[in-house]
Amino acid sequence: xxxxxxxxxxxxxxxxxxxxxxxxxxxxxxxxxxxxxxxxxxxxxxxxxxxxxxxxxxxxxxxxxxxxxxxxxxxxxxxxxxxxxxxxxxxxxxxxxxxxxxxxxxxxxxxxxxxxxxxxxxxxxxxxxxxxxxxxxxxxxxxxxxxxxxxxxxxxxxxxxxxxxxxxxxxxxxxxxxxxxxxxxxxxxxxxxxxxxxxxxxxxxxxxxxxxxxxxxxxxxxxxxxxxxxxxxxxxxxxxxxxxxxxxxxxxxxxxxxxxxxxxxxxxxxxxxxxxxxxxxxxxxxxxxxxxxxxxxxxxxxxxxxxxxxxxxxxxxxxxxxxxxxxxxxxxxxxxxxxxxxxxxxxxxxxxxxxxxxxxxxxxxxxxxxxxxxxxxxxxxxxxxxxxxxxxxxxxxxxxxxxxxxxxxxxxxxxxxxxxxxxxx
Amino acid sequence: xxxxxxxxxxxxxxxxxxxxxxxxxxxxxxxxxxxxxxxxxxxxxxxxxxxxxxxxxxxxxxxxxxxxxxxxxxxxxxxxxxxxxxxxxxxxxxxxxxxxxxxxxxxxxxxxxxxxxxxxxxxxxxxxxxxxxxxxxxxxxxxxxxxxxxxxxxxxxxxxxxxxxxxxxxxxxxxxxxxxxxxxxxxxxxxxxxxxxxxxxxxxxxxxxxxxxxxxxxxxxxxxxxxxxxxxxxxxxxxxxxxxxxxxxxxxxxxxxxxxxxxxxxxxxxxxxxxxxxxxxxxxxxxxxxxxxxxxxxxxxxxxxxxxxxxxxxxxxxxxxxxxxxxxxxxxxxxxxxxxxxxxxxxxxxxxxxxxxxxxxxxxx
Numbered sequence: 001x002x003x004x005x006x007x008x009x010x011x012x013x014x015x016x017x018x019x020x021x022x023x024x025x026x027x028x029x030x031x032x033x034x035x036x037x038x039x040x041x042x043x044x045x046x047x048x049x050x051x052x053x054x055x056x057x058x059x060x061x062x063x064x065x066x067x068x069x070x071x072x073x074x075x076x077x078x079x080x081x082x083x084x085x086x087x088x089x090x091x092x093x094x095x096x097x098x099x100x101x102x103x104x105x106x107x108x109x110x111x112x113x114x115x116x117x118x119x120x121x122x123x124x125x126x127x128x129x130x131x132x133x134x135x136x137x138x139x140x141x142x143x144x145x146x147x148x149x150x151x152x153x154x155x156x157x158x159x160x161x162x163x164x165x166x167x168x169x170x171x172x173x174x175x176x177x178x179x180x181x182x183x184x185x186x187x188x189x190x191x192x193x194x195x196x197x198x199x200x201x202x203x204x205x206x207x208x209x210x211x212x213x214x215x216x217x218x219x220x221x222x223x224x225x226x227x228x229x230x231x232x233x234x235x236x237x238x239x240x241x242x243x244x245x246x247x248x249x250x251x252x253x254x255x256x257x258x259x260x261x262x263x264x265x266x267x268x269x270x271x272x273x274x275x276x277x278x279x280x281x282x283x284x285x286x287x288x289x290x291x292x293x294x295x296x297x298x299x300x301x302x303x304x305x306x307x308x309x310x311x312x313x314x315x316x317x318x319x320x321x322x323x324x325x326x327x328x329x330x331x332x333x334x335x336x337x338x339x340x341x342x343x344x345x346x347x348x349x350x351x352x353x354x355x356x357x358x359x360x361x362x363x364x365x366x367x368x369x370x371x372x373x374x375x376x377x378x379x380x381x382x383x384x385x386x387x388x389x390x391x392x393x394x395x396x397x398x399x400x401x402x403x404x405x406x407x408x409x410x411x412x413x414x415x416x417x418x419x420x421x422x423x424x425x
Numbered sequence: 426x427x428x429x430x431x432x433x434x435x436x437x438x439x440x441x442x443x444x445x446x447x448x449x450x451x452x453x454x455x456x457x458x459x460x461x462x463x464x465x466x467x468x469x470x471x472x473x474x475x476x477x478x479x480x481x482x483x484x485x486x487x488x489x490x491x492x493x494x495x496x497x498x499x500x501x502x503x504x505x506x507x508x509x510x511x512x513x514x515x516x517x518x519x520x521x522x523x524x525x526x527x528x529x530x531x532x533x534x535x536x537x538x539x540x541x542x543x544x545x546x547x548x549x550x551x552x553x554x555x556x557x558x559x560x561x562x563x564x565x566x567x568x569x570x571x572x573x574x575x576x577x578x579x580x581x582x583x584x585x586x587x588x589x590x591x592x593x594x595x596x597x598x599x600x601x602x603x604x605x606x607x608x609x610x611x612x613x614x615x616x617x618x619x620x621x622x623x624x625x626x627x628x629x630x631x632x633x634x635x636x637x638x639x640x641x642x643x644x645x646x647x648x649x650x651x652x653x654x655x656x657x658x659x660x661x662x663x664x665x666x667x668x669x670x671x672x673x674x675x676x677x678x679x680x681x682x683x684x685x686x687x688x689x690x691x692x693x694x695x696x697x698x699x700x701x702x703x704x705x706x707x708x709x710x711x712x713x714x715x716x717x718x719x720x721x722x723x724x725x726x727x728x729x730x731x732x733x734x735x736x737x738x739x740x741x742x743x744x745x746x747x748x749x750x751x752x753x754x755x756x757x758x759x760x761x762x763x764x765x766x767x768x769x770x771x772x773x774x775x776x777x778x779x780x781x782x783x784x785x786x787x788x789x790x
Contacts, residue, residue, distance in 0.1 A: 319515060319517060321513045321515060324482075324511075325511070325517035325519075327504045327505045328483075328507075328510070328511045329510075329534065329578065329582065330506075330508075330535055330582065331531075331534045332534075333505075335534055336505075339530070340530075343521045344519075344520065346521075
């Protein structure tokens with residue numbers, strides 16, 4: 001019998017096209033799968049994607065002040081700085097009106113923003129506002145707004161204030177990013193370095209990176225033998241050791257950090273013992289806390305489990321026979337370790353390293369508590385601006401740079417080690 | 426076939442081994458292995474065979490006694506200086522190295538030149554017919570291929586001796602049998618001394634020149650495969666190697682090499698070869714192989730019994746008959762399928778065996 005060779009699409013036994021039937025059969029599963037992950041998706045969008053997006057927008061956002069002084073700014077842009085020393089009359093007029101009739105709260109918020117670009121704005125405007133309000137109340141509108149304002153406060157004749165306004169006239173501004181790396185604008189809107197006594201961020205960034213690298217390194221050096229013991233001791237002992245590793249992990253971060261203060265301070269346990277043993281003079285006590293040393297010690301201890309656990313999970317599955325095989329093949333124990341064992345722990349080392357580094361770079365509480373003045377990391381500055389100066393734009397810019405640094409490290413890591421080489425368990 | 430009288434290459438002398446100071450896992454082991462010999466240590470798990478192998482490789486230290494390799498005591502020599510190749514149970518191939526790198530490893534640690542290394546690696550790969558697979562990683566190979574790589578790696582640095590610790594345990598049955606022949610052929614070809622550990626008796630019988638049967642830390646018997654099967658010296662060996670029918674009884678009389686044994690349940694008296702028995706009046710276990718029993722005839726009139734057919738199992742080349750003989754209803758007889766088998770279940774039939782084929786042995790513990 002001749003078998004008909006059909007080029008038409010395949011049909012199911014019931015005559016429905018096979019592809020269509022397959023799609024239908026799988027649709028239900030797809031919908032179910034989607035519904036199952038939907039709550040998580042929603043959660044991630046609300047708690048992760050949206051805040052990060054908001055932060056990134058906020059770091060360049062300058063719209064608030066533009067809604068308060070729209071006319072002033074649009075008139076300001078027409079000012080030819082080459083020709084006239086001071087802005088034209090229209091700018092003064094628009095400013096007069098917008099201060100006279102503007103919403104008090106919105107103006108207040110705008111003032112805070114203005115003060116970031118040049119200190120003195122706040123008092124100048126408040127001062128001027130009072131004069132303007134008084135005049136408006138009396139219905140006395142000046143002939144020359146320019147003269148009126150300069151009479152109210154002679155700083156309005158100082159062009160540097162007007163130059164500083166130039167930083168704020170657009171809805172988007174990179175100023176926060178410049179501030180975050182100790183840069184600012186000069187009067188001609190050129191990017192220059194901050195005055196020397198105001199440079200704080202670059203050195204903090206460097207210190208943050210340095211501390212993170214050190215902490216990662218110390219965690220690796222201290223964690224590797226522990227993980228190796230955990231993976232190779234008889235179950236009875238390794239369980240006990242595991243509890244020792246996890247117990248601090250379950251203890252409050254605050255308690256552990258303050259415990260380190262008790263241990264490390266000048267009248268603390270370690271100094272006390274060293275003096276008692278006669279190793280140190282009473283007036284030669286080591287300062288191990290409220291400085292970078294304290295930050296390093298406490299952070300290493302706190303982040304150690306994040307290195308040990310991924311290492312352990314990788315080491316546990318490396319068969320013991322590998323070291324034996326290497327020695328049997330003629331390698332001395334050190335060579336066997338270096339050539340056979342160590343390369344197999346790379347996924348664990350990289351997972352632990354990345355984890356510790358990423359946690360360390362954004363660490364806040366511990367450096368804040370034990371870091372003192374020179375042990376503070378970038379996280380402390382973010383918190384400071386978030387809570388004290390309310391300069392959220394700068395906070396957002398610092399955060400965005402932090403995110404960027406992490407992404408760069410992640411990219412580098414992927415290039416060098418490969419992200420599929422990571423192994424957490 | 427090599428015999429034990431040739432110059433001894435590996436010598437275990439009065440080896441005891443204990444891990445905890447309370448139990449001896451190896452007791453007074455004395456074993457001589459000649460150069461080029463293929464010796465298998467066979468035994469159930471926990472019998473001490475792997476421990477013995479590990480002592481030879483240098484990963485365990487004997488608690489007492491000394492091991493000699495080529496006349497030199499080796500207890501003080503660390504494993505990496507023993508020049509002993511080993512194939513591990515799960516191959517222990519290094520997963521982060523390609524097949525070539527795995528094979529090159531022992532040569533590199535010996536500081537061999539690149540060109541020579543490359544040549545030897547390729548030769549070893551060709552020997553196990555994996556010449557094309559050098560650039561793959563172990564995880565990309567099948568179990569059988571990994572096995573061959575492990576074998577090649579254990580041989581590539583031309584060790585004095587190769588140890589194999591249940592190397593075929595992880596393979597399926599067909600592959601295992603195929604690998605048995607391959608290992609045997611490689612051994613025949615390069616003539617290296619092999620000490621092989623397994624719990625699989627057919628593996629041991631297939632490959633070995635001599636087999637040491639381990640039980641309870643003691644070598645029960647050390648012989649060639651045929652002697653081990655035909656002439657087991659005690660009940661453990663008889664039971665562990667191949668199938669046998671067991672009957673217990675009391676020794677009534679002894680003449681020359683034979684003894685008369687009265688079966689336990691008064692089912693009769695058996696004339697058996699005296700192998701490993703005590704005095705008259707003591708108990709003994711009799712052992713006869715299922716294929717050495719003939720059905721349906723009186724033979725020469727000795728050891729004739731009557732049995733009832735309980736079960737017939739057709740196995741193609743032979744028929745397995747389970748009989749109730751002398752009160753033992755697990756009595757197995759293997760009848761070659763010559764096309765003339767016409768018994769049915771429930772039939773009563775005569776059976777007999779030659780006194781030379783039934784061995785009177787010790788009672789199992």
